Amino acid sequence: AKEIMKTHDLAFCSRPSLTVPNILFYGSKGMAFSPYGEYWRQLKSLVMLKLLSNTRVKSYKNVREDEIALMIQTLGESCGTTVDLGPILSSLTNNIISRVALRRRLEGPKYTKLLHEFMAALDVFDIGSYFPWLSWVDHFTGSVRKAKKIAIEFDEFLERIIEERLNKKKGEDAESNEEEDFVDILLDVQKNDTTGFTLHTDALKALILEAFAAGTETTQTALMWTMSELIKNPKEMNKLRRELTEIAQGNVMISEEDLEKIPYLKAVIKESLRLHPPAPLLIPRISTQDVKVMGYDIAAGTQVIINAWGIGRDPASWEEPDEFRPERFLNGPINYQGSQFEWLAFGAGRRGCPGIQFSAPVMELLVANIIYKFDIKLPNGIKNEDLDMTEAFGFTINRKFPLLVSVSPRF
Numbered sequence: 001a002k003e004i005m006k007t008h009d010l011a012f013c014s015r016p017s018l019t020v021p022n023i024l025f026y027g028s029k030g031m032a033f034s035p036y037g038e039y040w041r042q043l044k045s046l047v048m049l050k051l052l053s054n055t056r057v058k059s060y061k062n063v064r065e066d067e068i069a070l071m072i073q074t075l076g077e078s079c080g081t082t083v084d085l086g087p088i089l090s091s092l093t094n095n096i097i098s099r100v101a102l103r104r105r106l107e108g109p110k111y112t113k114l115l116h117e118f119m120a121a122l123d124v125f126d127i128g129s130y131f132p133w134l135s136w137v138d139h140f141t142g143s144v145r146k147a148k149k150i151a152i153e154f155d156e157f158l159e160r161i162i163e164e165r166l167n168k169k170k171g172e173d174a175e176s177n178e179e180e181d182f183v184d185i186l187l188d189v190q191k192n193d194t195t196g197f198t199l200h201t202d203a204l205k206a207l208i209l210e211a212f213a214a215g216t217e218t219t220q221t222a223l224m225w226t227m228s229e230l231i232k233n234p235k236e237m238n239k240l241r242r243e244l245t246e247i248a249q250g251n252v253m254i255s256e257e258d259l260e261k262i263p264y265l266k267a268v269i270k271e272s273l274r275l276h277p278p279a280p281l282l283i284p285r286i287s288t289q290d291v292k293v294m295g296y297d298i299a300a301g302t303q304v305i306i307n308a309w310g311i312g313r314d315p316a317s318w319e320e321p322d323e324f325r326p327e328r329f330l331n332g333p334i335n336y337q338g339s340q341f342e343w344l345a346f347g348a349g350r351r352g353c354p355g356i357q358f359s360a361p362v363m364e365l366l367v368a369n370i371i372y373k374f375d376i377k378l379p380n381g382i383k384n385e386d387l388d389m390t391e392a393f394g395f396t397i398n399r400k401f402p403l404l405v406s407v408s409p410r411f
């Protein structure tokens with residue numbers, strides 16, 4: 001991985017052209033699937049400076065705190081019953097992205113279903129992307145037809161939002177003190193950019209869709225596995241709870257300011273992402289020039305898939321690799337950026353994930369508050385240690401079976 005993502009990062013930092021993402025993201029006009037070059041560089045700097053900068057991410061604090069408080073309330077109301085954590089965490093991550101990108105919650109069954117179909121379409125392995133002579137198979141399985149239908153429906157939805165926003169801008173909006181969302185920011189770039197970069201409306205829409213595609217299911221999956229590992233490992237859960245209780249000093253919620261004071265929480269999340277990187281094979285790359293890697297000649301145009309799941313469980317790097325032992329990350333050098341190449345949940349190098357700063361506080365705040373506020377048990381007398389950890393198959397690897405729990409308030 002280091003050879004690909006550091007030593008030869010420049011040679012391997014393009015993306016292959018993939019059928020379904022091409023359909024869903026307006027000919028891969030977003031950042032994640034566009035080939036390396038001037039266009040991608042412009043998008044990356046736009047995303048890093050305007051949408052996901054430190055200051056901007058901090059300004060979404062209210063959204064995070066609101067949505068997490070709502071979720072905690074929902075869980076509190078379900079005490080005494082069995083709850084499925086999956087849908088609750090899914091609506092949390094969808095609503096956070098939706099409020100930040102579109103200034104609205106994704107309410108109503110129509111859009112929840114559409115988003116679900118969108119994510120499912122991306123999860124499909126379209127064989128034509130890897131073996132072009134077999135692309136007829138994708139037409140046969142219907143994946144291309146489905147992706148086209150979803151693309152049209154989402155386009156209509158985004159068109160309406162953009163139109164609403166433009167009409168509003170013309171009218172009253174100038175003095176509004178509402179927080180800007182991604183649509184406002186991107187429309188502003190489109191109108192006022194002085195760098196000479198033209199942001200076409202298709203690219204604007206692709207960037208919005210990408211925030212959903214890249215930021216919802218990945219975060220939900222990470223949360224599902226972190227909660228699963230903590231439930232399965234009561235000793236670690238209790239240790240975390242003790243630390244949270246100490247830091248909270250009797251307050252009803254753990255706040256974002258508290259997070260920096262709880263290194264064990266970060267260690268828990270890193271350990272869970274080591275065992276269960278949500279995108280276990282990252283996003284494929286393609287070489288743009290002939291290059292020699294560890295003595296092998298790799299021709300330009302070769303697709304490379306990095307197995308972050310395997311790297312995270314490699315016994316050459318990790319003692320007892322299948323065990324959940326957050327302590328291994330305390331005082332260690334491993335950071336979310338993957339600079340050690342033994343831990344790659346967010347990828348690394350030029351094409352590494354730009355959403356780390358965005359998702360880290362969501363994951364930390366949510367796990368901290370659930371563990372701090374509730375005792376969690378498995379239903380029907382199943383012992384926590386016996387929780388089934390089977391993985392489902394897909395581009396993101398989530399739990400195969402629902403995570404059913406019963407929660408009771410601690411205070």
Ligand code: HEM
Nearest residue numbers: 032214215218219222282283346347348351352353355359
């Ligand atoms: C736990 C949450 C997340 C995980 C595990 C995750 C993981 C990843 C991974 C593995 C990649 C590919 C990296 C590579 O090829 O080296 C990636 C790329 C990307 N992620 Fe994330 N991500 C998460 C959250 C987010 C969020 C919240 C956003 C935006 C709001 C985001 C936006 C992107 C984009 C735009 C790319 C493409 C970068 C490029 O190709 O230049 N991600 N992410």
